[in-house]
Amino acid sequence: MDDRTAILREWFDRVDSGRTGSITAPQLKRALAVGNLNIAVTVVEQMIRMYDFDRNGTMSFEEFVALNNFLLKVQHAFSDLERGQGYLSSHDVSEALVKMGFSLDTPSFYSLCESFDQKKNGRLRLDDFISLCIFVQSARNLFDSFDTAKQGRVALDFNQFVYCTANCRI
Numbered sequence: 155m156d157d158r159t160a161i162l163r164e165w166f167d168r169v170d171s172g173r174t175g176s177i178t179a180p181q182l183k184r185a186l187a188v189g190n191l192n193i194a195v196t197v198v199e200q201m202i203r204m205y206d207f208d209r210n211g212t213m214s215f216e217e218f219v220a221l222n223n224f225l226l227k228v229q230h231a232f233s234d235l236e237r238g239q240g241y242l243s244s245h246d247v248s249e250a251l252v253k254m255g256f257s258l259d260t261p262s263f264y265s266l267c268e269s270f271d272q273k274k275n276g277r278l279r280l281d282d283f284i285s286l287c288i289f290v291q292s293a294r295n296l297f298d299s300f301d302t303a304k305q306g307r308v309a310l311d312f313n314q315f316v317y318c319t320a321n322c323r324i
């Protein structure tokens with residue numbers, strides 16, 4: 155076990171207060187709040203769904219390590235661009251998303267930014283930005299699961315559309 159894994163393990167065991175070997179959405183939400191990240195429980199649930207490989211609704215240590223890798227990537231993108239301000243402007247968000255491999259057109263980018271700009275002041279703090287990235291990544295995963303021919307385009311019937319929107323609603 156390397157140092158980073160050992161630190162994560164310690165953190166995980168502290169959050170897993172009942173020593174069940176897995177952590178739940180409310181436990182993860184509380185743990186993130188200790189680190190000053192105020193993330194809506196629906197977003198935390200989405201985080202868990204993204205990496206819940208065995209689909210049991212909770213996060214094992216291995217699943218948590220995968221989530222943590224994603225969160226580190228998001229945090230790095232944020233700190234690269236926040237320039238000591240503590241927030242990203244929508245221009246910075248766009249740049250960060252491109253760096254992370256998401257290039258969106260203007261209408262989808264702005265509606266995305268607006269929905270995650272909690273204070274509606276054009277400034278996305280780290281928790282807003284994490285929520286936004288969780289949404290974009292899960293939308294990407296869901297899209298890819300339908301785009302089996304990898305053509306960048308999918309055709310959905312109404313049931314599939316409802317399935318998608320229900321899955322991405324956070």
Ligand SMILES: [Ca+2]
Pocket residue numbers: 205206207208209210211212213214217
């Ligand atoms: Ca699981």
